[in-house]
Amino acid sequence: MPADQPNPAVAFAKHDHSDCAHRILDRAEKLSEARGVRLTPVRRRTLEILLESHRAMGAYEVLERLAQDGFGHQPPVAYRALDFLVEHGLAHRIRRLNAFAACMAPGQTHNPVFFICRACQSVAESSTPELRDRIDAAADAIGFEVERANVEALGLCPACADREE
Amino acid sequence: MPADQPNPAVAFAKHDHSDCAHRILDRAEKLSEARGVRLTPVRRRTLEILLESHRAMGAYEVLERLAQDGFGHQPPVAYRALDFLVEHGLAHRIRRLNAFAACMAPGQTHNPVFFICRACQSVAESSTPELRDRIDAAADAIGFEVERANVEALGLCPACADREE
DNA sequence: TCATGTATGTTATATCGTAACAAGTCAAGG
DNA sequence: CCTTGACTTGTTACGATATAACATACATGA
Structure with missing residues (x-):
């Protein structure tokens, strides 16, 4: 897997x-500059805090x-600060947990699916355009116009699944 | 479409x-009895209230x-009461809205996708096993075990889309 | 009937989120 | 340089969502 592609397993793997974290912070800086928005100290620090864990x-x-x-x-x-990060695709809101997580693939248009471990609350993000296509197809069938779609899957990450056995 | 199948467009159509509503209440009664749980007055009334609108x-x-x-x-x-209904598949929790909606297809195992109109807050429910398959496939790839998956799409229902043009 | 699990109701409090306003910062144009 | 306007940060105060803990009632079956 090329180094600049998101690896959905990263959150669950050593x-x-x-x-x-540094790689993503760098990208966040560049993206902010490119878009003419300011990654100020609070915002940057907020992203760092989110990045300290998955x-x-x-x-x-x-x-x-x-x-x-x-x-x-x-x-x-x-x-x-969190709203800023979410608005600019640098973080995601995980509604099931009333919580926020750093985006692992900032800048790429992606329709993220969140895999949320109910034991350790780690979150992995996987990007699957096909899923979005399915949602759009179902929406078309009833005349609904999808603007944003949110997929949250709750379950056990590999490590916690091992521990529960 | 057979009368006992869920029609995902129903929420948005006349x-x-x-x-x-009566049809669903009847099914809720039967389901509760079959499962040995009690659809008590508060619970029943709560479902009725949810059913008064989509x-x-x-x-x-x-x-x-x-x-x-x-x-x-x-x-x-x-x-x-709401937790009871959700637990028994008679209602759904719509996390994006911090709200609840009656299930339009109680008793059927379904992996619902919610289409939420951001203008009128009506909610349509569509059941698409294929979508769940996609999610499971993405999860398998990273060793994640999905227990529940939740898809919420925000956008405009047909009526509100017309109105906005 | 009476023991047991389940339901309902209460008080109190925890948790999550936002409105409204004041003060500071920064860059562009005069 | 210095003003102006947009934006950012901080505050107070409050609103909205959700749950813990406990008391009372009610159904069900031994």
């Missing part, structure tokens, strides 16, 4: 995580970390 | 709604209606 984190958990680092202590600080 | 309703909205009908006034009353 890997050089600091490397993987878990989904609640806004208040992120806020606590931001506060420790000298940023504001109030909810809007975290929500605004 | 139809004899009181008939459609919209998703928030728990507090449902609670208000229940209170008017002489049931309890506190959140757990609504949440417990």
